[in-house]
Amino acid sequence: MNQLGTGLIRKSAPTFADYIVVDGTWKEKDSTMHERTEGGDGLVANYSFWRPGVDCAADLVIKAGEVAPKIGDVLTSTETSPRSFVVLGADISNFGGKPLKVAVQLAYHDDFTPTVVS
């Protein structure tokens, strides 16, 4: 298979320092945008791609002593080639009166640079 650019989708879940991804819950979907434009004679089709990235969903268990991620937080994976995901949704579940699990919606984009706005 030939692919333009770098492959975005990874089949295995990333690892995080403060969270454990619940087995089988990591889902990734390519969110790269594209548009088709045709040449003047109608014989050539061009595709433009922009904003390469992935949308992800997962259930994360919060490691003992850590806190739940919030919307707007950035989670950086601890892999060899780390990726930084921005948290777009966080739904916390409690057990024993403590927040232990959070269902997150994440987004990752190529060249994403986390910026903290105070």
Place this chain on the structure above:
Amino acid sequence: MSEALAECLFNIPHILCGLPMEPLSIWHVWMLEFVRSPYIGAAPGGTASDLALALTICSRKAVDPLEASFDLRPSPKLVEQIDKEGILETSLAFQTYLSDYNALPKVWEGEDGRPVKSPLCLYLVAVLIRQGRFPHAAAWKLPYGYARHLVLALAEAGGNEIPLISESEVAALKEAGHIL
């Protein structure tokens, strides 16, 4: 099958101070609550007579509380036997028996859950009669832990989404350093 369900279904016989313990039923838990046993709930401490009473209750066959009368006085021989075998040792063995039959399903706590206001044993019996079509006596005699699992399964079978903690979640929680 979940570990908790297997735990409360498959048990070796428990014999304490020479008394074979019955499978811990809703009736047994109800009776332990009735006598305010320190082995159920948050009551502190526990004496030899508390232990003798708890052993006496749990060695009786479960009955329909509407149909039976019973003498709950422990025999003097039992109190002697507890002294002989040791209160602490017998107490620990009794707690092992309780936890064997009381391995409850683990459920995520929702913010929009409706708390049960009826006594829990009565609530379980009511659900088993209403949803499980159990006769009144049979519901009271059902093993307590199994009844808790069954009530959730009945709710799920009725189309409700039950946020049970899955085996994958249990594994992740253990890896994350949490004790369940």
